[in-house]
Amino acid sequence: MGCDGGMGSLADRGLKTRDWAEDARNDGSVTCGFTGLNSCCCADEDAWLERSSSGFAGLRGQPKGFCWARSLTSTVYHKNLVKLLGIRLETNVPLLVYEFIPNGTLYHHIHDKRSTVLCSWKNCLRIASEATLALEYLHSLVDPPVIHSNVKSLNILLDKKHSAKVSDFKASVLISPGKTHIADRVRGTIGYLDPKYLTTGELTMKCDTYSFGVVLVELLTREMPTQ
Known part of the structure; x- marks a missing residue:
């Protein structure tokens, strides 16, 4: 092998x-x-x-x-x-x-009206909390910390028990606490990108926080981030 x-x-x-x-x-x-x-x-x-x-x-x-x-x-x-x-x-x-994560993406369950996973506010809160724990781990418990850089509902998967699993680390960056990374090119998804990062290329943990905030609004409103 x-x-x-x-x-x-x-x-x-x-x-x-x-x-x-x-x-x-x-x-x-x-x-x-x-x-x-x-x-x-x-x-x-x-x-x-x-x-x-x-x-x-x-x-x-x-x-x-x-x-x-x-x-x-x-x-x-x-x-x-x-x-x-x-x-x-x-x-x-x-x-x-x-x-293998069998129940697809959070994006699918938000925008597919046939899905019943998010009909319960308890489920919505739990999934959001689990994704938060994953980001907290990357930001606070990994040494050096990791900025995901592409947080979006399409990169939050749901397993057999509909627990959240954050995925896709190809745009991620290791960064020293309190430091700033200047990206040679902006990576991420339009609609979820921190406007400051989009205009300056300055990547910090706050960029993940902003993107996750967009996910929360998407979860609450069922609206596409680009609308």
Whole structure:
């Protein structure tokens, strides 16, 4: 198996991973919010694949976002963050294997009128609180702290029990407490971006706070952030 160090949990899956790799090459994948990276659902109910859309030759050829997502998600752990299970490096398309989150995105449940998950205010409050705990962990308990940089309802997934799992760390930045990061290019999603960050490129933890505030308004009003 082509697992990167410390990812023994994937080795136990053996030939299944080979099947996932073949499926991932051929399926119609859904873009995951970052140029050059895609995600796809696999047949195994416990895993989710994320792949680079371009081939690579060796580790040095991996897209920057892929390498960063691999590095970050293999070192942080919280019950409300999507868990990285392993890495597949033997194929022309590198793969990250995440735990499978079966109930889709918070965005789907907010805007699909057929969904009943958010009909209960208790559920709304719980999901918002769980996402808050994940961001608090990234900002306050990881050393150095992590700025997610792309907080939005599409990146908050719901598991079997409809608990929140924050995902997609390809735009994330490590930053020293109290420091400011000046981005070479603005990353994120229009409608959720902090206006100050959008105009100056100055990235702080407050940018995640602003974006999450937009998610809360979206959750309360059921309106699209761009409206």
